[in-house]
Amino acid sequence: MTRNVEAALIVAASVIAALGVAIVEFAGGAWLDAQVTLTFITFLAAFGGLHMAIRTWAQSADPLLLPVTAFLTGVGFIEVYRIDPRLANVQRWSLLVAAGVGAWLLYALRAEGVAVLRRYRYLFLAASVVLLLLPLLPSSWPLHGATVNGSRLWVRLNLPGLDRALSFQPGEVAKVLLTIFLASYLADRAPAMSVVDRSIGRLRLPEPRYLAPVAIAAGAAFLVLIYQRDLGASLLIFALFVVMLYAATGRAVYLGVGAVLVVVGGVVGYLSFGHVQRRVAGWLHPFADYTDTGYQVAQGLFALGSGSLTGSGLGLGRPDAIPAATTDYIFAAIGEELGLAGTIAVIAAFVLLVTIGFGIALRSRDRFRKFLATGLTALLGIQTALILAGVLRILPVTGITLPFLSYGGSSLLASMTAIVLLARISHEERT
């Protein structure tokens, strides 16, 4: 029964995506064309396929996960299509690939469930470290790292006979693998780690060796910051570690130590790296140095302000004036063309997603599944909050993608994997 509701909602989301593309076409003076049909078919194939996979291998999964994801992906796709149809054509393939990987994952986990992942945790840890380091490969190799906008987080693969290099951001996938590792590790160690047997003054600390993971997390995050100059990924990975440690142990001291380390890392980063200083300058005074450091932030605010309540309408704004409008700043582009109505709808959908995710975590009976659901949900939630806070000028812009909405195959693949795992976990609790 609920599966039929899910199917109906997925069709609705696909219709929204197709209609959005149609509106963009009208605004550009075109008439209904193949793009509209293609979009509808792609969404139906991707999410309908995932829906069928869930029906087959995870029939008790939460019925709202996929429709909300489809809605968010659709809204993002419309805006990407509106800004650059060529990117949207790539994104369509990315969506199909991500859905295919998701369906395969559901198939692979069909017998033993997510518990099977627990066994390979050190493999995942190793894989995520390798993935994080991949962009450092020298540029002359066929498989090599690449620097985009001052951050080295891309890997490109030059294949013979292909004039365009395949590129992806391994860090996106690494985040999900790290979450699996952490959930597994903490499921074994959490009881010991939550024992508080030392105190320095009034500060009560666990056994030092149990603080080691936080130190490792801080170290790893900082290495990412130094070698890849990627503020966002570094902050996100670190926040994920701290939040999962807190969830597993219930010890607020992890949050406290984590916050202190973020501040220390932030100050050190600010003092050491020009690109961090530029981000901070653009954040504090976007209009003082409008033509340089403040340009992106200011353009984002212009876009959001111009959008006002109901927006300019799809295809009628100037989101192309915002740097990185299809990736980091997609939220500002949506705010311009769909107005406050659109931005609140996006935030509401994320709220729904996060609520569902934590609901799954709370209902999980097994510690590993509980931590995994918490980690995946926190990952999506924190990543969304970080980039939205950047666009809305609450924090400096950290340069990460908005899950499901931003253009980018790696990001979509990682986020989709997280959703599929959540779906599988929710299925396991009801059987």
Next chain:
Amino acid sequence: MNDPIRRLAYGILTIFAVLAVVATYTQAVAGPEYRDDPRNVRLAAFRTGRERGAIVTADGTVVAVSQPDPDDPRVFRRSYPQRDLYAHVVGYTSVLFSSTGLERERARDLVSNRGSTISGVLDVVFGGDIGPRGLRLTIEHELQAAAAEALGDQRGAIVALDPATGAVLAMVSSPGFDPNTVIGRGAGSAGVALEQDPNRPLVDRTIEEVYPPGSTFKVITTAAALESGVAGPSALFPDRLEQALPGSSATIRNFDRGRCGEGTEVTLADAFVRSCNTVFAALGMEVGAERLVATAEAFGFNEEIPFDLPVAVSRIPEAASFADDPAATAQNAIGQRDVVATPMQMALVAAAVANEGTVMVPYVVDTVFTSDGRVEAQTEPVPWRRAVSPATAAVLAELMERTVISGTARRAAVPGVRIAGKTGTAEVTDAAPHAWFVGFGPLDPEPGRRQIAVAVVVESGGVAGESATGGSVAAPIAAELFREFLGLPG
């Protein structure tokens, strides 16, 4: 074990609530401000093709207008029929080069009210006036044209005001440019050429450029002396060939390297009329940095002048920074060294003397009118600040009148009219001096007639070059303005 997860969930959801609130604030509350920011390209892109209201002068001369494109009647083309003459005041609306002048600052007043207010919506429903609104300026076309002609090809600026109201009567910056070239076909290369022109035609020298005011600043030094009681017009000063500067090997000499008067003593009044640097250097040191700065600030220095267009701040350093340096005080007192002023500021100085010591808020937009000619908003004259007492203003006016009758500003005189003025020849390094004149007239207007206060600056001496003085170059330009204003033959 669920408690931390629950708290985590609440934490993240709280963050989302904050994000929603900030998004609402950014888009709904602060939104219009961002939307209307002149740097927002959406604004110009949105406005270039639409019909926008006309801008006309006080006498009805059209200086900016939108007309339907003959090829595509849905698209409107902006044009500026007076070309160079109002280039800086009116500016232009350009997608390529962002917008300038009133076209930028008052862009919101040049569109239709339709839809933005309840009465606007009602107007649409009941078939009322929904055309774009327009601006009427305070500038008088004949005076503006005369000012531009008097400056000719020389680099410089002229500001003319009604001292009683602050209404700008003429405002010319030279060299100008034709705004039509920057918005139409070929705008890209034309705009770049203007940006790279070494004469910087895009700069509005009346309000965006600051110059050392030279001896015109002596009006302020004298005001400081009079207000504080340090010296009156008949106070006697030693008539030296050069004034020593304590703590410095430099000395200050008069412009002609001679003495001020007969050789023994000279009154402050005579020193003002002849613009003697030796006396004013001594006077400045007596007045002191504190009072000098306070008086300059009373006239509007060190503060942004409230105007329809952004005005560069005219500056004198903080008193504390040169209070212990008599040499600096003496040099600042004669308008050199660290003192710089916009022509607008110096016009306000003259206007304050004319208006019994009160500086009015200057304005150039008189009314906003609807497309059916109804006045929607009218600028009311507002006093900005009290510069000096009426008594001091009267003494200054008398000194300035004597300067026109028998002093350095003789060439600003108009036969049969009482004119007041002060010249300045501001030394600059590596270039010919800037020639200044500030003044006003008539001193005794017929009942119901207005006065005019003017500031003229000719950069680097203009065509006269090294030999230029304020009296020989700037004063005659002012005389032409006075004659045009009074309707007298040239």
